[in-house]
Amino acid sequence: MNTIQEIGTPSSKPTRRWLPTRAQFRRGLRNTFSYALLIAITIFCVFPIAWILKTAFETPQYIRNPQIQWIPLKFTIQNFIDVLGNPRAMIGRSYLNSFYVASVSTLFSTLITVLAGYALSRFTFRGKNAFAIYLLIINMVPGTLILISMFVFLVKIKLVNSHPGLIIYYTAIGLPLAVWMLKSYFDTIPIDLEEQAMVDGTTRLGAIRYIVLPLALPGIIAVTVYVFLSHWNEYMAALTIVQTPKLRTLPVQILNFMGFERMDWGPVMAYSVIVSLPVVILFIFAQKRLVGGLTTGSIK
């Protein structure tokens, strides 16, 4: 009974009441409960990250402490200085390796797939369904299977244990994902604009070049960021294909470093911060569009 009144005229309350109405009270209770649950989940998601930061900025002798402190007992940047100065960490070298491999392979994956994403979004053609199903099924194939045959392939063309080898592998695994996400971005761009342009005498490629690409650019950037992140974080192939220490990428190098510094978590966590910071910033920067692309792609 209460509810109908509430929906009808919320502003026509007769007098100001000091006590909340029953509906208000219930809504308040519900919101409180929601907030409590939301905060609990957020804590679950964030506490390991807080723990990385805490350990990274803690003075070494307080890290291994039977008491758990969430604020460093004695704040220090010594761990960062240690890591950056430690020749075994090879942090500069690995950073360059990671950046080089991830950006070149991302560039390849995106360049190769932009037009295919457009075609998948705009045309119906024979084989389109088979193509789309292949892109989905390839998700099922274990990475180890692809890695084994890519490894053999790279041994044969003498590119194993080299950056070009890793770049070839990353380009390969980046392709299906990039096509799929790009298709869903092109889906969000109204088709009328390019049709108008084509009526006005532009060719299809002209319409793509001057109308579609500029509109899709933010989406393409988001896809690029996502593919870049997944290549930057990749571990299995980086561990397998590259053996020479000075060619290692960050994920392999940080684990290797932890092996040396067994149980010395301060420098390892400082290393973690240095590795994660750029990708976390990129991720937060791109997250809105990223989420949009992923979700429309999979729900359709």
Add this chain to the structure above:
Amino acid sequence: MNALKKKATPYFLILPTILALIMFSVYPFVSGLWYSLTDIKFIGGVANWVGLDNFERLFTGTGSSATYFYKAVVQNFQWTFSVILGQLVLGYITALLLNEKLPGRGVFRTLIMLPWAIPSVVMALTWQWMYDPFFGLINHYLQAFGLIERYQIWVGQPNSTIWPQVVVAIWRGLPFMAIMLLSGLQSIPDELYEAAKIDGASAFQRFRFITLPLMRSVTIVVTMLTTMWWWNSFDIQKVMSPVQSLAYNSMTLPLLAWFEAFQWKHLGRGAAISVVSLLIMFVFIFINARRELKGNQEGV
């Protein structure tokens, strides 16, 4: 001429992608299948046909990895099922909460997304530090809350189990799951809920008869996608297994395949394990996809 040109355009646009996919995705996949029937050598890549020998070794228990094989299959099921179930339950709760028009939910959303941004190796390392047997905060809090009597050794030992790793995987995959489900929830028009409210449906009824049916296809797609990913996941298991060796009770198929291929240098047998893993997943997805799509035509 013009008609031909029009017909040829999509093929022209996807040609680079098709070529790249054939070279880097179809070819490795097919050759991987072929290698599982050979005794391909780690050095040189000479492959001799051995028929089903690699598979026979697995099932009859004469290969070096065969002792682990059945255990790995069973645990891969346990691993995938519990990870996906945990992500779905927590993901649904999170998505429902974020879908409420609570002030400040943007901040919560960004914070909840963070585990997704951290490189997988870094977060596996961090959890390893939190699981530390002497100074880890998980031991500390579990003891403080009276859930364990004395400190446990959770991971990285030959007798460690998969369950501590399952927690890490749920934590890692929660953001993706929640965001996908959230976008599904947001696509349900508000009018439906309001109409049901006017008709006197309770919150639970609204959830049961509006939200759940309309979320069906999103849930199926997301579940299938994440099932494929986590079935094949490698990073967490690798980082948390003992250095250079295998833990019987935390063995899963991707880890076993990788060890067989690259640690024990039997590429063919590693490929065979991957093929078995792929077949299991394929049958599972195929059965489910058919049943679900029959029930709900607008599916994928």
